[in-house]
Amino acid sequence: xxxxxxxxxxxxxxxxxxxxxxxxxxxxxxxxxxxxxxxxxxxxxxxxxxxxxxxxxxxxxxxxxxxxxxxxxxxxxxxxxxxxxxxxxxxxxxxxxxxxxxxxxxxxxxxxxxxxxxxxxxxxxxxxxxxxxxxxxxxxxxxxxxxxxxxxxxxxxxxxxxxxxxxxxxxxxxxxxxxxxxxxxxxxxxxxxxxxxxxxxxxxxxxxxxxxxxxxxxxxxxxxxxxxxxxxxxxxxxxxxxxxxxxxxxxxxxxxxxxxxxxxxxxxxxxxxxxxxxxxxxxxxxxxxxxxxxxxxxxxxxxxxxxxxxxxxxxxxxxxxxxxxxxxxxxxxx
Amino acid sequence: xxxxxxxxxxxxxxxxxxxxxxxxxxxxxxxxxxxxxxxxxxxxxxxxxxxxxxxxxxxxx
Numbered sequence: 001x002x003x004x005x006x007x008x009x010x011x012x013x014x015x016x017x018x019x020x021x022x023x024x025x026x027x028x029x030x031x032x033x034x035x036x037x038x039x040x041x042x043x044x045x046x047x048x049x050x051x052x053x054x055x056x057x058x059x060x061x062x063x064x065x066x067x068x069x070x071x072x073x074x075x076x077x078x079x080x081x082x083x084x085x086x087x088x089x090x091x092x093x094x095x096x097x098x099x100x101x102x103x104x105x106x107x108x109x110x111x112x113x114x115x116x117x118x119x120x121x122x123x124x125x126x127x128x129x130x131x132x133x134x135x136x137x138x139x140x141x142x143x144x145x146x147x148x149x150x151x152x153x154x155x156x157x158x159x160x161x162x163x164x165x166x167x168x169x170x171x172x173x174x175x176x177x178x179x180x181x182x183x184x185x186x187x188x189x190x191x192x193x194x195x196x197x198x199x200x201x202x203x204x205x206x207x208x209x210x211x212x213x214x215x216x217x218x219x220x221x222x223x224x225x226x227x228x229x230x231x232x233x234x235x236x237x238x239x240x241x242x243x244x245x246x247x248x249x250x251x252x253x254x255x256x257x258x259x260x261x262x263x264x265x266x267x268x269x270x271x272x273x274x275x276x277x278x279x280x281x282x283x284x285x286x287x288x289x290x291x292x293x294x295x296x297x298x299x300x301x302x303x304x305x306x307x308x309x310x311x312x313x314x315x316x317x318x319x320x321x322x323x324x325x326x327x328x329x330x331x332x333x334x
Numbered sequence: 335x336x337x338x339x340x341x342x343x344x345x346x347x348x349x350x351x352x353x354x355x356x357x358x359x360x361x362x363x364x365x366x367x368x369x370x371x372x373x374x375x376x377x378x379x380x381x382x383x384x385x386x387x388x389x390x391x392x393x394x395x
Binding site for chain 2: 051055058063158161162166171172175176178179181182183185186189190258262265266268269272273
């Protein structure tokens with residue numbers, strides 16, 4: 001058997017693909033949560049990258065081990081190693097395209113789409129868990145709407161409690177800066193713990209030689225994913241940060257940024273607690289839009305919001321098509 | 335693990351809500367301006383986050 005650095009060829013390819021997926025998570029997902037902090041001036045881009053790298057890695061290493069439930073959210077219950085590899089490459093390529101176009105998309109949904117594509121070709125319609133797909137569709141509607149409502153009311157509350165009651169508004173903004181940094185740090189921790197599995201789970205499946213109900217994930221693999229996320233944020237994070245932080249609604253201040261970040265964390269928690277499917281990316285875009293709406297309808301760039309929604313709707317079909325093409329190519333080659 | 339993360343998030347949201355409320359109430363005071371140095375507040379907020387996460391992780395990890 002051919003080996004590279006002590007790994008089988010398939011495992012080595014899995015590691016490379018996993019790192020590429022982690023890089024994409026850093027460039028797209030992590031950039032989401034740091035966007036408002038950078039836009040408000042609470043953090044410089046370099047500080048945001050340093051903080052997100054630290055907290056992502058901590059989240060990945062300490063909390064990222066629950067792999068099984070997150071691999072494509074179980075859309076294909078029986079995954080072959082080669083199917084996992086095709087899915088992670090296909091999902092990564094789609095997220096790279098979206099990031100290149102500065103669009104925030106859900107990496108979880110792209111891996112669900114890619115697994116769906118592999119599943120349709122590899123195991124057939126009967127082998128797909130359609131309940132997972134229904135949850136994804138529900139999340140498209142639920143997450144942004146809940147985010148808009150929460151962001152709107154939290155910012156209205158802060159405006160009534162603070163901004164309208166003190167004369168020096170800049171003082172209030174200064175006071176909210178550390179709160180915004182704390183919120184962003186926590187969101188980075190949560191992303192590290194939740195999303196590192198999107199990159200590492202397929203690698204774990206490949207290394208285990210197939211899907212198993214109990215997959216042991218070594219710490220070095222989680223740290224490897226954490227490093228990939230940090231590199232992605234450093235290299236391309238600015239692209240999505242600019243869209244969320246500056247183009248949805250202009251003039252993000254620390255109070256607005258805090259309202260958006262706090263609301264996104266709360267929406268994700270409450271929806272998860274109630275058993276409703278929710279996407280962090282969609283919730284974050286929703287809360288920034290909601291905070292923008294608090295300043296009036298004209299404060300939100302509806303053209304950009306429309307483009308973002310179009311990318312969300314395209315995530316699953318395009319990632320599925322990429323995965324189908326890759327798996328078909330593999331079938332032709334062997 | 336999912337329950338652990340939920341507990342940590344609940345604690346986190348409670349703690350940040352209290353911090354936000356305290357900040358909002360302290361803003362009108364004159365003393366606030368004396369210690370609101372951006373660099374010190376930024377660094378201490380990152381350290382505070384780390385400490386809180388470590389405590390929460392020890393409690394539920």
